[in-house]
Structure formats: C-alpha cells, structure tokens
Amino acid sequence: xxxxxxxxxxxxxxxxxxxxxxxxxxxxxxxxxxxxxxxxxxxxxxxxxxxxxxxxxxxxxxxxxxxxxxxxxxxxxxxxxxxxxxxxxxxxxxxxxxxxxxxxxxxxxxxxxxxxxxxxxxxxxxxxxxxxxxxxxxxxxxxxxxxxxxxxxxxxxxxxxxxxxxxxxxxxxxxxxxxxxxxxxxxxxxxxxxxxxxxxxxxxxxxxxxxxxxxxxxxxxxxxxxxxxxxxxxxxxxxxxxxxxxxxxxxxxxxxxxxxxxxxxxxxxxxxxxxxxxxxxxxxxxxxxxxxxxxxxxxxxxxxxxxxxxxxxxxxxxxx
Amino acid sequence: xxxxxxxxxxxxxxxxxxxxxxxxxxxxxxxxxxxxxxxxxxxxxxxxxxxxxxxxxxxxxxxxxxxxxxxxxxxxxxxxxxxxxxxxxxxxxxxxxxxxxxxxxxxxxxxxxxxxxxxxxxxxxxxxxxxxxxxxxxxxxxxxxxxxxxxxxxxxxxxxxxxxxxxxxxxxxxxxxxxxxxxxxxxxxxxxxxxxxxxxxxxxxxxxxxxxxxxxxxxxxxxxxxxxxxxxxxxxxxxxxxxxxxxxxxxxxxxxxxxxxxxxxxxxxxxxxxxxxxxxxxxxxxxxxxxxxxxxxxxxxxxxxxxxxxxxxxxxxxxx
Amino acid sequence: xxxxxxxxxxxxxxxxxxxxxxxxxxxxxxxxxxxxxxxxxxxxxxxxxxxxxxxxxxxxxxxxxxxxxxxxxxxxxxxxxxxxxxxxxxxxxxxxxxxxxxxxxxxxxxxxxxxxxxxxxxxxxxxxxxxxxxxxxxxxxxxxxxxxxxxxxxxxxxxxxxxxxxxxxxxxxxxxxxxxxxxxxxxxxxxxxxxxxxxxxxxxxxxxxxxxxxxxxxxxxxxxxxxxxxxxxxxxxxxxxxxxxxxxxxxxxxxxxxxxxxxxxxxxxxxxxxxxxxxxxxxxxxxxxxxxxxxxxxxxxxxxxxxxxxxxxxxxxxxx
Numbered sequence: 001x002x003x004x005x006x007x008x009x010x011x012x013x014x015x016x017x018x019x020x021x022x023x024x025x026x027x028x029x030x031x032x033x034x035x036x037x038x039x040x041x042x043x044x045x046x047x048x049x050x051x052x053x054x055x056x057x058x059x060x061x062x063x064x065x066x067x068x069x070x071x072x073x074x075x076x077x078x079x080x081x082x083x084x085x086x087x088x089x090x091x092x093x094x095x096x097x098x099x100x101x102x103x104x105x106x107x108x109x110x111x112x113x114x115x116x117x118x119x120x121x122x123x124x125x126x127x128x129x130x131x132x133x134x135x136x137x138x139x140x141x142x143x144x145x146x147x148x149x150x151x152x153x154x155x156x157x158x159x160x161x162x163x164x165x166x167x168x169x170x171x172x173x174x175x176x177x178x179x180x181x182x183x184x185x186x187x188x189x190x191x192x193x194x195x196x197x198x199x200x201x202x203x204x205x206x207x208x209x210x211x212x213x214x215x216x217x218x219x220x221x222x223x224x225x226x227x228x229x230x231x232x233x234x235x236x237x238x239x240x241x242x243x244x245x246x247x248x249x250x251x252x253x254x255x256x257x258x259x260x261x262x263x264x265x266x267x268x269x270x271x272x273x274x275x276x277x278x279x280x281x282x283x284x285x286x287x288x289x290x291x292x293x294x295x296x297x298x299x300x301x302x303x304x305x306x307x308x309x310x311x312x313x314x315x316x317x318x319x320x
Numbered sequence: 321x322x323x324x325x326x327x328x329x330x331x332x333x334x335x336x337x338x339x340x341x342x343x344x345x346x347x348x349x350x351x352x353x354x355x356x357x358x359x360x361x362x363x364x365x366x367x368x369x370x371x372x373x374x375x376x377x378x379x380x381x382x383x384x385x386x387x388x389x390x391x392x393x394x395x396x397x398x399x400x401x402x403x404x405x406x407x408x409x410x411x412x413x414x415x416x417x418x419x420x421x422x423x424x425x426x427x428x429x430x431x432x433x434x435x436x437x438x439x440x441x442x443x444x445x446x447x448x449x450x451x452x453x454x455x456x457x458x459x460x461x462x463x464x465x466x467x468x469x470x471x472x473x474x475x476x477x478x479x480x481x482x483x484x485x486x487x488x489x490x491x492x493x494x495x496x497x498x499x500x501x502x503x504x505x506x507x508x509x510x511x512x513x514x515x516x517x518x519x520x521x522x523x524x525x526x527x528x529x530x531x532x533x534x535x536x537x538x539x540x541x542x543x544x545x546x547x548x549x550x551x552x553x554x555x556x557x558x559x560x561x562x563x564x565x566x567x568x569x570x571x572x573x574x575x576x577x578x579x580x581x582x583x584x585x586x587x588x589x590x591x592x593x594x595x596x597x598x599x600x601x602x603x604x605x606x607x608x609x610x611x612x613x614x615x616x617x618x619x620x621x622x623x624x625x626x627x628x629x630x631x632x633x634x635x636x637x638x639x640x
Numbered sequence: 641x642x643x644x645x646x647x648x649x650x651x652x653x654x655x656x657x658x659x660x661x662x663x664x665x666x667x668x669x670x671x672x673x674x675x676x677x678x679x680x681x682x683x684x685x686x687x688x689x690x691x692x693x694x695x696x697x698x699x700x701x702x703x704x705x706x707x708x709x710x711x712x713x714x715x716x717x718x719x720x721x722x723x724x725x726x727x728x729x730x731x732x733x734x735x736x737x738x739x740x741x742x743x744x745x746x747x748x749x750x751x752x753x754x755x756x757x758x759x760x761x762x763x764x765x766x767x768x769x770x771x772x773x774x775x776x777x778x779x780x781x782x783x784x785x786x787x788x789x790x791x792x793x794x795x796x797x798x799x800x801x802x803x804x805x806x807x808x809x810x811x812x813x814x815x816x817x818x819x820x821x822x823x824x825x826x827x828x829x830x831x832x833x834x835x836x837x838x839x840x841x842x843x844x845x846x847x848x849x850x851x852x853x854x855x856x857x858x859x860x861x862x863x864x865x866x867x868x869x870x871x872x873x874x875x876x877x878x879x880x881x882x883x884x885x886x887x888x889x890x891x892x893x894x895x896x897x898x899x900x901x902x903x904x905x906x907x908x909x910x911x912x913x914x915x916x917x918x919x920x921x922x923x924x925x926x927x928x929x930x931x932x933x934x935x936x937x938x939x940x941x942x943x944x945x946x947x948x949x950x951x952x953x954x955x956x957x958x959x960x
Contacts, residue, residue, distance in 0.1 A: 051377060056691075057690040073409060100917035109713070113941070277419065297428070370697040393749070598740065600744070
C-alpha cells in the first residue's frame with residue numbers, strides 16, 4: 001500500500017540471536033546493530049512512511065502477565081508497522097487463572113501460529129524459560145526488577161541521537177534503582193558502549209552492591225550533578241512498594257527532583273531522560289520535563305523504532 | 321484489495337477543522353459537509369464496499385477514560401474501513417493509575433505515532449484541553465454531560481435520510497436531558513440546520529434554563545406529541561444517577577415511554593430515534609422499538625458512516 | 641501480499657448452513673466437508689502461507705459473554721488469516737451492564753457491519769436465539785454446558801489426521817462430563833463419523849442418562865482402558881463447580897489421571913487428546929502430556945484451521 005523502499009540493508013553479520021532477553025552479555029557491536037536499524041526505521045516513521053512491510057505473514061504475540069498499556073501498545077505498533085499480525089494475550093483474562101503453567105500457555109499460543117512472543121512477567125527469568133522451551137522468538141518486555149532491554153535501548157538511542165556517541169559520557173540513573181529493570185538494562189547497554197554509569201537515590205533504594213555491576217553509586221544527586229552528561233530519572237514506582245522507602249514524597253523531591261535550581265548547577269548541555277509515566281513534581285518538575293534539555297517524548301518515538309528493529313532482527317534469524 | 325473508487329469528491333472548501341470537539345459553533349455548511357460525506361460512505365458500506373482506503377498510513381487512537389464498547393467499536397470500524405491503523409488505550413489498564421496527567425498520556429500516544437485521538441472522558445472540556453496541547457487531530461467521543469458530536473451527527477443524518485431535510489421539523493428530545501451529552505450535541509446541530517427543538521422530561525431532569533439554548537422545554541410528552549415530527553428517546557442513565565430522579569421506573573414509563581397508545585396519538589409519519597443501549601419498556605416499548613417508525617438500527621449503521629466522514633475530514637486538513 | 645493460490649476448491653454442494661450452532665444434527669458429509677477444508681487450510685498454515693485472503697471485506701465479531709482468551713484468539717487469528725476484519729465485543733466492558741438485551745446488543749453490532757458473529761454465552765441456546773433474530777452468520781463458541789462445535793471438530797480432525805479415519809474407533813471422553821460442552825459436541829460428531837463413544841468419570845460427573853445419547857458410560861477408566869483407541873481428557877473445571885464433586889484432586893488423579901502406568905496398560909498406539917488448559921498432574925501427568933501419544937498441541941493448531949474452514953463455509957453461503 002505504501003512505499004516500502006526503506007534502505008534497511010542486510011541482516012548484520014554480528015546478529016545471530018533469535019531472542020532478546022536482556023542487554024547483559026550483548027556486545028557493543030550487537031547493540032550498535034540494533035541502534036543503527038532503529039535509526040533507519042525512525043527515519044522512515046518520521047518522514048511519513050508508516051508501513052515498512054518486512055514482516056508480512058509474521059505473527060507477534062504480546063504475552064503480558066502484568067499490565068502495561070504503554071509498552072504493549074509500542075510493541076503492537078512496531079509489529080504492525082512492519083506488516084506483522086499481532087495478538088494480545090493478557091493474564092487478567094487468560095487461562096492462567098485456570099491453573100495452566102506459563103510454558104503451557106506460551107506453547108499453546110505458539111501452536112496457534114505465533115512467531116514472536118513479547119513477554120512481560122513479574123518473575124525474573126520467565127522470558128529465558130520460554131526461550132528454552134519454545135521454538136519461536138522471545139523478546140523480554142520486562143521480567144520483574146531484572147531487565148527491560150528495549151527500554152534500555154530506547155534510552156541509549158535517544159542519548160546517541162542527541163550526543164552522537166555514548167563513549168566517555170557520564171550517565172546517572174536516579175531514583176528507584178532497587179525496583180528498576182530499566183536501571184539494569186541501561187547499565188549493561190551503557191557500559192558496553194563505553195559510558196560511565198552512576199546510580200543515585202535514597203539509601204533505601206540504592207545498595208553498595210550495585211558497585212559489583214561496575215557502576216558508581218551515590219546517595220547525593222547534588223554531589224554528582226556538575227559532572228553528569230545525562231540524567232535518567234527513574235519513576236518512583238509507588239505501586240510496587242509495600243512500604244514507602246522515604247519519609248515523604250516532598251522529601252524525595254527535595255533531594256532528587258530535577259528542577260530549575262538543579263538545572264542551573266548542571267552542565268549547560270545536560271540531557272534529561274525519564275521513562276514514562278512521569279510523576280510531575282516528584283522526579284522532575286514540569287518546567288524541566290517540558291524544557292529543551294528533556295528528551296522524554298523523543299524516547300517514546302524511539303521506543304517504536306527500537307522495537308521495530310528488534311522484531312525485525314530476531315525474526316530474520318533462521319531457527320538453526 | 322477492494323475497489324476503492326468511491327466518488328467522494330474533494331475536501332469541502334468550508335472544512336478547515338482539525339478537531340471535532342462539539343457541534344456548538346459549527347455552521348450549517350460544515351454540518352452539511354459532514355453529512356454529505358457520511359452519506360457517500362454509507363452508500364459504499366451498504367453496497368458492500370467495506371474498505372475505502374483513504375487513510376492508509378494514518379493511526380487513530382481511541383483514548384477512552386470511560387468504558388464504551390459500542391462507541392469505541394464504531395470508531396474502530398470506521399477507521400479500519402478507511403484503511404487506518406487503530407490503537408485502543410483504555411483508562412482501566414493504562415498508566416493513569418500510576419499518577420500520569422491526561423495530557424502526558426495523550427502526548428505519549430502521539431509520540432508513538434498517533435495522528436488522530438478519539439477521546440472520551442467524564443470531565444467536560446478534556447478533548448478541548450488535548451486539542452490545545454497536541455499536534456494531532458482530536459475528536460470528542462463524549463466529555464461528561466457536555467457534548468458527543470458524532471452521536472448528534474448520526475441522529476441528524478438519520479433524520480435527514482428519512483425526511484430529506486431538517487428545516488422546519490419539530491424534534492423532541494425526551495428523557496434524561498440533564499445527564500445527556502447527546503441532547504446538547506443534538507440541540508446545536510438541529511438548530512443550525514433549521515429544526516425546532518423541544519426538550520421534554522421530568523422536572524428533575526429538565527430545567528427551565530434549557531430555554532437559554534434556544535429550545536422549548538416541557539414536562540409533558542403528551543402535550544407536545546401531536547406536533548412532533550421526530551422523537552429522540554434518550555436513555556435513562558441509571559448508572560450515572562446517585563439518586564433516582566423519579567419515584568419509579570414504572571412511573572417514568574407511564575409518563576414518557578413511547579408505546580402503542582402514544583404512537584396512535586402522534587403524527588402518522590413520526591420518526592423515532594433512540595441512542596442505544598435502550599431500556600426496553602422504559603423509554604420505548606418493544607413493539608415501537610421494532611416497528612416501522614423506529615430508525616434505531618439505522619442510527620447504528622449511520623454512526624459508522626458519520627465517523628468515517630469525520631475521521632476523513634479532520635485528517636485531511638493539513639496542520640497549517 | 642502473499643500467495644493466495646490455496647487449492648481450496650468450490651463450496652461443497654452438501655454445505656448450506658449460514659450458522660454452526662452445534663454438531664448435533666450435522667451429517668457425516670457436512671462434518672467431512674469441514675474437516676477436508678480445514679486440512680487444506682492447515683496445510684497452507686504449516687507451509688508458511690499465513691494469509692489466505694478469501695474473506696477480505698468480511699467482518700467477524702467475537703461476542704463473548706464469558707471470558708476465553710484462547711478460543712477468542714483462535715477465532716481472531718482464523719478470521720484475520722482469511723483477510724477478514726475482526727471486532728472483539730466482550731461482556732465485561734459492554735453495554736450489557738446497562739440493561740440491554742443480548743439480541744439488542746447483537747443487532748447493534750450487526751448494524752455496524754458484522755457479517756459473522758462468534759458467540760460464547762453461559763446460557764445454552766443463546767447462539768440459536770441470535771441465529772433466529774439476526775441476518776448475519778452465527779457460530780457457537782460455547783453455550784454453557786451445551787455445545788462447543790469447533791472444539792469437537794478440532795478434536796475429530798486431530799484424530800482423523802493421526803488415524804486416517806474415525807470409523808470403528810473407540811473414543812473415551814474422560815472426566816468432567818457433566819459440565820462439558822466439549823463432551824456433547826464430540827459425541828455428536830464422533831458418532832456421525834462412525835466412532836464408538838464412551839463417557840467415563842466419577843459418578844458425580846457421569847450420569848446413566850448419557851446412555852440416551854447413544855454412548856456407553858462407565859465410572860472406571862481402568863476397566864475400559866485396554867480397548868480404547870483415543871482418550872480425550874476433559875478438564876476438571878474447578879472454576880465452574882460450586883462444590884467439589886470428588887473428595888480430593890489426588891483421589892481424582894488416582895482414578896482418572898493418564899499416567900505412565902495406565903499408558904503401559906493401554907493399546908500401544910493410543911492417542912491422547914486434551915482440550916487446554918490442562919491441569920498437569922490432575923487429568924494427565926507431564927510425561928504423558930509431552931510424550932509421543934499426546935496430540936495436545938496439534939489440537940491447538942488444528943483449532944485455527946477448523947475455525948478458518950467454518951468461517952469460510954458459513955460466510956460463503958448466500959442469505960437466500
């Protein structure tokens with residue numbers, strides 16, 4: 001229906017994965033391959049080429065055991081823009097309440113004809129379990145607090161597009177590190193591409209053990225602020241916290257919110273990211289969220305492009 | 321895939337709106353432009369041309385903060401029949417429960433690539449707020465008790481198709497006027513096209529202040545019945561009423577239900593409309609609902625055609 | 641987009657039904673016609689022809705008053721693989737909570753342009769009621785404990801593909817016969833094709849009155865096991881049972897679970913079916929479910945093929 005003459009080029013020789021389970025273990029070359037293809041897809045989207053039917057006949061299933069309208073929609077749009085068919089299989093209404101195992105549920109969907117399974121589950125390792133037990137491709141869309149690789153990739157793509165390169169940049173992940181799969185995926189991806197990573201937040205949410213991942217940690221945003229190139233303001237996930245890990249939201253905002261005052265003390269070209277949905281006034285004040293340093297909405301657009309790239313890459317590797 | 325040689329003609333010169341937020345303020349010419357295009361689309365649908373791919377590559381998002389399977393499905397079908405992609409983003413499962421603002425949610429969806437946002441929200445003015453803050457087109461699919469313009473348009477199209485013209489007709493809106501966005505949209509549209517409007521219902525649901533909108537009001541259906549050309553029987557929205565505004569459903573039906581007896585005292589060619597879902601035996605008795613004076617199911621078919629017209633019109637106006 | 645040169649052949653002369661409400665009353669010829677077409681569709685699916693656009697322009701609606709992600713997804717995929725448009729209309733979010741009748745809901749969807757209505761409802765006979773009151777095609781996707789014809793057909797197709805023919809085979813339906821629409825549909829279909837049917841389960845779930853349907857009944861799986869060709873292990877539908885009809889799950893499994901021991905005492909080529917979702921360790925042990933006698937996942941694949949066949953057949957009969 002539309003022009004599909006997108007100059008995508010061939011499958012990169014470095015790419016042999018039929019699954020994307022995390023950014024841990026990916027080489028710089030592999031991550032760069034994803035980002036390069038994502039940029040081509042983004043160029044097509046932005047120039048109005050909404051349909052790039054490279055995956056016609058392919059069926060992608062969103063197998064979400066946790067709700068996430070946003071991520072699910074982004075994957076669905078990515079799949080459909082590639083011409084793929086999409087299925088949504090959500091836990092709330094599925095047979096899981098009937099006592100079926102996760103593997104059986106997934107094998108059933110595969111038997112219906114799914115080629116790619118995009119999986120979100122609160123248990124770390126669920127996508128890995130499915131990758132071992134299914135023939136179809138598996139993409140991790142968030143496994144508990146473990147990884148959320150496409151979120152990491154879209155953050156990194158946004159930085160690369162604004163800065164040209166990741167190498168040597170200092171990126172601080174601020175906030176709810178303990179509950180954040182986004183943090184882990186960012187760390188692996190950023191380090192692979194040569195960035196320095198700092199995790200920063202209240203001591204109840206940042207443990208010294210993060211140093212084992214090769215990152216710096218701190219409880220003080222103000223201390224590190226002058227040398228940070230990129231701030232990634234993670235959501236305070238109130239809905240995941242049984243007890244609140246700090247005295248009050250106001251206290252948290254006082255110490256960690258990115259506001260006009262902190263912006264004045266930061267590098268003049270500081271880049272501010274935040275995986276949505278944002279709590280305005282908590283992690284970031286409205287003027288900063290909507291200001292020129294913020295790339296929050298670019299992240300969302302890049303999310304669709306990154307997911308198109310990942311879907312295309314994994315679906316293009318033949319099973320053996 | 322199918323013949324798309326629908327003789328739609330060019331974008332009417334009078335049409336310059338990228339949003340349809342209400343029928344208030346639309347000129348007769350603009351309303352007529354929508355109805356004319358809707359009739360062409362209806363002709364295509366009825367003759368079996370289910371696909372008129374004029375909006376290929378366009379993405380329409382149903383952003384519904386209130387449930388409405390019916391309206392949502394009608395908009396989805398309209399969009400898909402135009403070849404557009406559709407996204408459903410419902411409040412129940414969305415990030416709104418995570419504290420995000422309505423504008424941020426909508427901007428995120430826009431950043432994913434939505435071109436048209438079809439919005440339902442219980443707060444009057446929400447679509448207007450989004451139209452001011454987004455670049456994409458906004459269509460109001462119901463904002464609290466304020467407006468529901470496509471419902472008004474489909475009612476008016478149904479009258480025009482049965483009667484040829486609206487001019488000089490007397491149209492009575494009966495029932496739950498106070499809670500009805502349909503009433504307001506009908507009033508603006510009907511008056512623009514030259515119809516006389518009467519609002520009629522229990523005094524708890526009809527206020528003298530409706531006269532300020534240039535309509536007649538009455539508490540007695542029987543009094544006005546002999547001179548009415550069209551009756552639009554609004555739903556008693558039990559689910560929106562904290563306290564019941566009349567002693568009993570039986571009492572309401574006794575005074576306002578359109579039944580065989582009232583039909584006998586009405587004009588011989590009276591036309592009966594009712595925006596679904598109908599409460600059989602409350603606003604209308606089954607024999608009348610299913611009889612020749614009723615156009616209830618035509619309204620539903622016209623709903624898809626009207627929404628195709630509105631989608632095509634707003635999406636065809638370039639953003640400056 | 642893809643090669644649609646599937647050698648489907650013409651509409652069989654025996655097929656004149658615009659509805660599939662049950663397998664009761666279908667002739668062997670009609671059932672065979674469905675199975676033959678389903679095999680052709682399965683061949684296309686398996687060989688990678690995911691799109692067979694024979695129903696372009698047709699709209700199929702899943703009208704599900706009970707949740708069933710699995711069956712709904714199978715029907716959706718079947719419809720989309722035929723090029724049809726799909727609508728999901730589920731009870732939880734629909735206008736039914738607003739007091740509308742089932743017929744009015746269905747007529748509304750039909751007025752929006754649905755050509756096929758795939759109906760699930762807990763009340764037996766609901767699809768029949770709709771077939772009498774609508775112009776569109778109706779397919780029963782489960783009406784309470786009554787029938788679930790496409791489940792019966794996919795079971796029978798699976799047996800036919802493994803054994804070549806149904807004639808003379810002894811098929812035992814084991815387990816929760818009382819609550820099983822699958823049992824009833826299997827019985828009608830299997831008997832029409834010349835198989836002998838035994839229903840087997842606890843006396844609380846198997847009544848002597850089943851003999852009236854022309855089947856044998858027994859409370860002992862071990863007694864019949866040596867002469868059974870096919871075992872269809874029905875789910876214990878814990879979610880449908882107010883009180884548990886046997887002392888404990890362990891007791892049930894002891895008497896009825898298909899395990900290694902029973903497999904050793906069965907015919908060497910016994911075929912084991914189970915409509916998912918399975919309760920591992922209850923109706924069947926994992927080693928048997930995943931072993932060579934099991935055709936559980938073939939059933940799922942056949943489900944899509946059977947539904948493509950049924951959709952194509954009913955939609956291809958002109959409404960007089």
